[in-house]
Amino acid sequence: MSQTVVLEQNAVETQSITLKFDGCSSDANPSPIVNPENQSITIKFDDQASNHHTIPVSIPNVDSETEAAVNEFLRKHGSSDEESVRTDAMNDLWSFIERQEIGTVVVLVKFASDVKNFELLEIFCQRVADVIAKKTVEEVREIFNIANDFTPEEEQAIRDEHRWAFED
Amino acid sequence: MEISHETTQKQHQTNQYTSIVGQPHESLYLVLPYLPLFELLAMAQVCKSFMDALNNDILPWLNIVVEDKVPRSRVSNEILMKITSKARGRLRSLVLVNCGKITDDGLQNVVANNPSISKLHVPHCMGLTPEGIIKAVTTLNQHNVTLKTLKINGISNITKEHLQTLHSLLNTDDPSSIDVEFCPKCDEPRMVYDCPLETCDRKRTTGGCRGCKFCVSRCEECGKCVGFDDDDNEAACEDMLCEDCWIKLPKCDFCNKPYCSKHVYKQCVVPGSSHFICEACYMTIDEI
Numbered sequence: 001m002s003q004t005v006v007l008e009q010n011a012v013e014t015q016s017i018t019l020k021f022d023g024c025s026s027d028a029n030p031s032p033i034v035n036p037e038n039q040s041i042t043i044k045f046d047d048q049a050s051n052h053h054t055i056p057v058s059i060p061n062v063d064s065e066t067e068a069a070v071n072e073f074l075r076k077h078g079s080s081d082e083e084s085v086r087t088d089a090m091n092d093l094w095s096f097i098e099r100q101e102i103g104t105v106v107v108l109v110k111f112a113s114d115v116k117n118f119e120l121l122e123i124f125c126q127r128v129a130d131v132i133a134k135k136t137v138e139e140v141r142e143i144f145n146i147a148n149d150f151t152p153e154e155e156q157a158i159r160d161e162h163r164w165a166f167e168d
Numbered sequence: 169m170e171i172s173h174e175t176t177q178k179q180h181q182t183n184q185y186t187s188i189v190g191q192p193h194e195s196l197y198l199v200l201p202y203l204p205l206f207e208l209l210a211m212a213q214v215c216k217s218f219m220d221a222l223n224n225d226i227l228p229w230l231n232i233v234v235e236d237k238v239p240r241s242r243v244s245n246e247i248l249m250k251i252t253s254k255a256r257g258r259l260r261s262l263v264l265v266n267c268g269k270i271t272d273d274g275l276q277n278v279v280a281n282n283p284s285i286s287k288l289h290v291p292h293c294m295g296l297t298p299e300g301i302i303k304a305v306t307t308l309n310q311h312n313v314t315l316k317t318l319k320i321n322g323i324s325n326i327t328k329e330h331l332q333t334l335h336s337l338l339n340t341d342d343p344s345s346i347d348v349e350f351c352p353k354c355d356e357p358r359m360v361y362d363c364p365l366e367t368c369d370r371k372r373t374t375g376g377c378r379g380c381k382f383c384v385s386r387c388e389e390c391g392k393c394v395g396f397d398d399d400d401n402e403a404a405c406e407d408m409l410c411e412d413c414w415i416k417l418p419k420c421d422f423c424n425k426p427y428c429s430k431h432v433y434k435q436c437v438v439p440g441s442s443h444f445i446c447e448a449c450y451m452t453i454d455e456i
Contacts, residue, residue, distance in 0.1 A: 109195035129202035137213045147190030164242045
């Protein structure tokens, strides 16, 4: 779906227009279609460009290197419709995230959720899931600083519910 | 002269994760749906908040993935039923790898209760038969055709008729929607791969480079066919590699063989350097 903005010119010779769409400006450089009869200019925005935050975003609670890597992904991913370009962007971001401390990635999950960017959410959540997958229950508590609020009996009851998964 | 010392406090991991001490960061709830089954069950033991989230929320149970770990062979029909019931009829994908205890009846029960499954992957589930799978897919199609991908590699006794029926049931022209086809070279039901090269030796001489892994050896990294004219580029993990990929990968200091990307974890790293020794060479050194 593309979105259309129609501007009507009122006897002014030249105008420079910066269009803001959903709080971001798009650098997709759409070509305007001029209609001399009613002096209107129609500019079609590709929905994808506006939804994918092509301007640099600022991410709270992460260092500048991480912020740069995420913005590089957004730029590259939003810049092309080609599958290979987008896959490259995802692979680059994935390699970067794998080298980061897990705390950073947890913060990034929240960021991706807040800005509703599904691609980012996928990458960051998958990374945290991969880290969790290799850990024991106690290790998960340690890494994420979660207190064990079960009594030993309660813990055993949960294990018993799916005993087949936990016995050696 | 005054010297001011700046003490930088090491940022403890706790500062970034928790808003309430001891409680999981809110992001972790978003991660739950990405966990495979065993990890999901383990998370219920971590703390009460996770246990509640897993008991009350259906989102983490919409995509069930059972692969890799030892307990998968223990997943029986009853266990499968119990797990999938947590999706309350809205199961989206079911991935069961090498779960030998699941039978056609067990599978049928799951699909009868979850009509919106779009991904059904049951490779190497030896308790299943092609007929059982056809029946399950037919049941899924009763209301709407939602099934998009089907993986049945490793199921015994698949015939061409079975595959034809399944393709027509899936109602898509996309041949990759089912992972198995009949190898053009050996005529067995297997996973068949294309060569990523436009032209290769095999294509030029034998007319085709499509084949299963038994008929056409491929480079583990890039998928190019190898071994046609005896160019033997073996990796330390015994996977085959093409010359280009072989050159690019880092090599064992002793035998000069690389590991393919999938087996990089087997590298015995030399401390303080980026060099490594492969497992086989490491064993021989150990003996000396």
